[in-house]
Amino acid sequence: MAMQFPAITDTHRAFIETQKIFFTGSCATGTRVNISPRSTAHLHVLGPNAVAYLDLTGSGSETAAHVKAGGALTIMLCAFDGAPMILRLYGQGRIAFRGTPDYAAFLDRFHGGAEPAGARQIVFLTVDLVQTSCGYAVPFFDHVGERPTLDRWAQAKGEEGLRAYRAEKNTTSIDGLPTGFRDF
Template sequence: MAKQYPDIDGVQSEFISRQKIFFTATATAGSRVNISPRPTDCLRVLSPNRVVYLDLTGSGNETAAHTRVDGRMTIMFCSFEGPPKILRLYGKGRIIAQGSAEYGELLAAHYNEEPLGARQIASLDIDLVQTSCGFGVPLFDYAGERPTLARWAEAKEKDVGLDAYRREKNQFSIDGLPTGLFEEPAE
């Protein structure tokens, strides 16, 4: 049975800290719905109503484009180990540009260092937390993180550079919406 809460409580925060993966969903009225997997080691619970995650360079940048237009974002965690549970965080998302003062402050306060490939920070102001049973979620054994993305970023930086890749692949969503990636950060 689904239960709704106005914010993240201690039990939910503990549940989030035990997960190895989460999914971010965004869309606009005229776009495709995007769902992306993310590693939880990049996510931080800043308050009962706010989470952020350090977003690494990928093949697209749908979250940035969608939050610029619409703002709606859902983050979902599923328990793949232990008792079944699904936890969703609903709210308004926004992107914090790399190079902005806010990005630097969050990086300094909540991350030990900026990994190669870091592109922006996604922030979610939460207006609803919902839990549900998770009985349909299968059990999986966690084997570890893939080193592939870090190796790709290292090789890309040595080759044509991450900036060139982002200019080619991350400036627009698959529906042609601008991501704002190369706009000057607001101070």
Template sequence: MFFTASAAPSGHVNVSPRSTDMFRVLGDNAVMYLDRTGSGNETAAHLKADGRLTIMFCAVAGPPLIMRLYGRGRVIHRASDEFATRLRAHFEGIAPLGARQMVHLDFDLVQTSCGYGVPLFEYQEERPQMDAWARAKGVEGIEDYWREKNQVSLDGLPTCLFE
């Protein structure tokens, strides 16, 4: 699990957990993740409005360590050629049902710090609810959900999901 943090120049700050199985390292200063459907789409709205993005990893086993990647992010829209190219290159051409977009981060600062305050956990398994929800909705149901819940942020900023 990792966390993304984003904000527009005003309004709410967003922090979201993400699954590392969708995370990819692209180079020395670039990473991306395949973003699955959520109850909101704050990160996309904030990247459109401001572009700042921080990704944070916390060690929950082994030595205590936190790592943050600070930089500028952008959304790669599902209908774009770039999405299709990256899907083939990094995910064997297969998007899980409910894959909404990709988020790319060019980072210019990496910071590590102690993770003394992070508790120890043991991984058990991925939660099945995301896949079950997506299967129950189906492709059309997911797109309807995006139109209803994912087009504007909590602060009314556009996410540009259907650009």
């Protein structure tokens, strides 16, 4: 049975910190819904009503476009081992692009100031509702490890190659919305 909470509890935080994957869901009026899987290695609980994750360069930037257009953002985690549970964080997103003070502060706090290969922006979520549900139908999966493919791809492209790629692929959504992305 689903339960709703106004904030992230200590139990929720502990659950988030033990998961290996999370999913973002976003949309804006008149757009397609975007759902993306992400590694929790870059997801951090900032407080009872705030989380953020380092977003790496990808083939699109739907979340940034949807957030810029005032759209909704949801983060979902589910247990693939141990006790079953699904946890959703609902709220409004905000993007901190490379070169901004919030981007640098996040890197300082969680990455020792170093920028991981392919990093492009930080996605902040101000959480206005936390919902848990049973997760009884979520299958068991074993976490084998992180894929090194994106890191190798980003390192091979180099900074100039990444800038060119992001300029081509990350400035508008598939529905033509601007993402606000600019490379510094």
